[in-house]
Amino acid sequence: MIKKVLVANRGEIAVRIIRSCREMGITTVAVYSDADRKSMHVLYADEAYHIGPSPSIDSYLNIDNIIRAAIMSGADAIHPGYGFLSENPAFSERCKKDGIIFIGPSADAIATMGDKITARKTMMAAGVPVVPGTEGKIDTEAEALRTIETIGLPVMIKASAGGGGKGMRLVHNPKEVKSALRAARSEAKTAFGDDSVFIEKYIESPHHIEYQILADSFGNVIHLFERECSVQRRHQKIIEETPSPIMTPEKRQKMGEDAIAAAKAVNYQGAGTIEFIVDKDLNYYFLEMNTRLQVEHPITERVVGVDLVKEQIHIANGLPLKLQQEKLKQNGHAIECRVYAEDPENNFMPAPGKVTHIDIPYGVGVRVDGSIYEGREVPIYYDPLIAKLIVWGKDRHEALERTTRALKEFKITGVKNNLKFLERIIISKDFVDGNYTTHFVDENKDFLMKEEPCDQNCEDIVIITAFMEYLQKIEKASPKEMTALKNNWKDYSRVRSVLKL
Amino acid sequence: MIKKVLVANRGEIAVRIIRSCREMGITTVAVYSDADRKSMHVLYADEAYHIGPSPSIDSYLNIDNIIRAAIMSGADAIHPGYGFLSENPAFSERCKKDGIIFIGPSADAIATMGDKITARKTMMAAGVPVVPGTEGKIDTEAEALRTIETIGLPVMIKASAGGGGKGMRLVHNPKEVKSALRAARSEAKTAFGDDSVFIEKYIESPHHIEYQILADSFGNVIHLFERECSVQRRHQKIIEETPSPIMTPEKRQKMGEDAIAAAKAVNYQGAGTIEFIVDKDLNYYFLEMNTRLQVEHPITERVVGVDLVKEQIHIANGLPLKLQQEKLKQNGHAIECRVYAEDPENNFMPAPGKVTHIDIPYGVGVRVDGSIYEGREVPIYYDPLIAKLIVWGKDRHEALERTTRALKEFKITGVKNNLKFLERIIISKDFVDGNYTTHFVDENKDFLMKEEPCDQNCEDIVIITAFMEYLQKIEKASPKEMTALKNNWKDYSRVRSVLKL
């Protein structure tokens, strides 16, 4: 049985994993880069090992350093979290070689699902619907045109090794095929060192719906229902909910069966997520599999009533799943809001800085997973996700009204963040109606950027408070400080003003 | 429909009620005494009215002042919370008279359940088991002895208007009857102005198990299962859990039916709780009905998946219950720990003071309801309950390990509190085994008062930290402050030392 876990990650997910380990009586080992010496996961873990400089490539992506920390600490298992090395088959393999349990799937499963053409072929063989398109890679314009004749326009040309929107070209017109093909292949070659591309039907106004699955080492695979993840900005999810407002019971069961089939096709073990793209008529197609825990896993935990990290550890311990598919049920409705240190008014640009003040929401139905504290500097090197708000309600209506309440209570000062933006999403008509696709943010930009109105009384109160605080500070300031003040402000009147964007 | 609610209460329950009102879009009005100007419920509400000096009798128990605030604010309803006026039939009646909706039962139901002999008779008539004893009040030793002959010793002589342990006498021996009877009647007369007493069989090693019920104005009554409340100190609950570890499905259903019968017998409307006393063979007897929300209501909310405050408001709005008995289910296990500002080492004496620091637990399965913040002075006038930790797990085992984790994360500094004591309870063998009665705290005193051991390393780290902080302060202190320090410490060397207990 696993006694000591090294968490090869940082931020909220590292803290979240440590919490479940603590509950199980498992000792935890944090690893940290230079920038993360004071990160919450380091403070919260039982042990902590330095693994390198701030850039991820030198620390959280440095397999040798992490394995060394695992060996030095005597950890018998490594939890990779999400991102970083979590979907790196070499890391899974290396753990195995060094006799450390990797809390996740085999290198093989990761590799199969990591290559889009291989994954596509495997899914087709397993009878899981994929987006209409080529079976393998294509090389010539003629092949491309033949495919387009079958599936119709528009289509997307995609790199097999792709990700992050690179090596992708949307084609609306047969005349664009040749140049798009050339561009995609060249971009793929540059970005991934592999110019294999394939063609898929382009789904307009799609929904992004994913299935959580769990698979043990005895071949038992279950799904824990869907998560609706269509609210995105910059191709990154910001709000997820479960159940999906567009789902029907029949479709839910059918997609669940296909999710299980997908996992079985790669002899999957552990927690994973099958992502589907769904069109307006509820036709669904396999998009990809995330062979790890997802950021949005807590909404499934809340509605199904499981601790997914504990399940991962049980599976890694070689225990059979205790959960049974036919006994699982979705209870109520859960919504997750991702709180980012970013500036919604400036195209969601990451906005690192020092957290000077936090108010966290509490009470019925509210869970907060985070990794910041007052005085903490949010590092510039990593993902700007600083907290997640997970809210439960007995139905979607209650989940929405509770999320609004919690977002109003939630304040983070010192770093720009998207809390107000999230609140606007939750109260927007399209979201309330459950009527949204991946284009939601673009289509609702005007509403989402507006501020909640405040009458003059309310503004005057704010003005008076600042005024009174200032008066008090002036009264309290010693003559010495006042002088310093006087000297300081002249420095500001430089000719050059540095623009901070 | 109710648009504005005045919350005639303070502390965590006032904040908790306001939260649900906010979610429903209802405007909230707080009331406050002198001592509560800076209480969280005042800060959190939309409006706030001062209702008198600090002692409850002049403020939170002052019906005229509260009604005046309700009328001035235009509130169309009053939520009484628990304690204070929540079980005062005159207050329910007064609201009705002044055209304000009282979010709770009728004066009649409150009065019937408030008098123990009347409640007892009503329950017997409804077929709900009561503790064997006299039907009405008794006046003479002879009557008492006749009763004892039937039900056997030991028995408890109880004041009809009783509460808080006053006017109660335990009788083990027939010879004690006469003097016990006299003592109980005289005490009852002094305490309640009514010397009516009755006799009940004394249940040894009892469990205290209660049922949450909801009743609408259409005669629909449902129960939301039990709460086990046997862990008490000074006759006050400190930890509650649901489901009860001693319950069987058959008993659960039978007691639930009786709880519904009890509520129906008084034409109950709103949320209420039927308290049962249960012996080791699972024989159960009606103890009393609390005609209001309970402190421990959140564990039912968590396991059944309802917001009880919202249900109260729906009922007060004259809406029929949407919940159906046969669809209700207990999902997983929930535990509540009551965090008191008190000193467990000094017989749980209330310990008011100023909160200088708080760390609140977060993450999966954790809810915190509270009313304190850093810098807040806990008033000396009211109940010392400052926060409630509500933890959910998929089963009792997980709920226990999670509660331990959360209690370790929970720190309140500046006021003495029972957090460590709660942690000891959760890890004690009897509690873990689910093997406890109302005598639990007394029987486990030695274990509960022990500190968790810490090796010398850990103590040395603490010592070093304090030392370093002190060094830094000395370095930073300006010469002026150092002088003040020097002058101050001589004041301490007085001949008289004031003992603070």
Add this chain to the structure above:
Amino acid sequence: MSYEVKLKDRIARVELLSRQGDQLLVAVDGKEYALDFAPLNKGSYSIIHNNKSYNVELIPVNGVKKYNVNTFKNTYEVEIIDAEAKYLANRLKGQEDEGESIITAPIPGKVVKVLVEQGEEVEAGQTVVIIAAMKMESEFKAARSGVVSEIKVKEGQSVEARQEMVVIEYSTD
């Protein structure tokens, strides 16, 4: 005591008329407010005005004159404009039109594109440089119209936080 206080585009004149413990009488642009003004902890206040309850938190930004202010509904930036600040604003105002502006990288990243050349005229809002950081591309725009006087980075180059990238001289019109 009277000061000007800036909230968004509004500059309000605030005057403390009287104070009795926590009971204040304050005028904002001539409108009088009788307030119960209770300080909580470090920059937090509970204010009751006509029985409306406001919970206001002030977090100082760079010194004593600028605050982030949180109310239940909104978040504001507020600035106290005292004599010094006014003097400063006037001096800056006079100078900045003939000054220059440097576009710096707020976070470390890689220069994807430089869209201007030295000597080129740019308009306010025009994209000048694109940076990729944290897997995202961000556009950096000119704050006002002017002329590019210096380009300090190349496409493909890595930049550190606060590294200067492009210098623009303001137009003097």
Add this chain to the structure above:
Amino acid sequence: MSYEVKLKDRIARVELLSRQGDQLLVAVDGKEYALDFAPLNKGSYSIIHNNKSYNVELIPVNGVKKYNVNTFKNTYEVEIIDAEAKYLANRLKGQEDEGESIITAPIPGKVVKVLVEQGEEVEAGQTVVIIAAMKMESEFKAARSGVVSEIKVKEGQSVEARQEMVVIEYSTD
């Protein structure tokens, strides 16, 4: 720099041997600790010692020499004993044996019972007075043996917080 630090019954001698940024070498009763000692915010520290991580919070109690200290597992009271504190302790030590102790009410309540009379000898731990407050009765005991020199309250009487109730003169043995 070297001080004595008191934790429970233990008085430890602590010495700072060297310091390089956050890297400390400290001796506690002669045992050396090499620590990575990172200050977080107001009285919070993250300490790594032999790769064990400790998160320690210090909250000052009455001035600068006494702290409540929270670690993940426990909570302590710690006191710095510098020269002044020692001097003070010595003076007090000499005096308190001939001093007196006043039992005060910590919270407002009502005197339920006074269990001693003036001139009566009491032993350490003996209950002296019972107070009812917040619906609870609390017993107040003599901290050490002595003689009751004054009783300042009557049964049934209301008391305020910090009101003096019973004065006990210490025995001089």
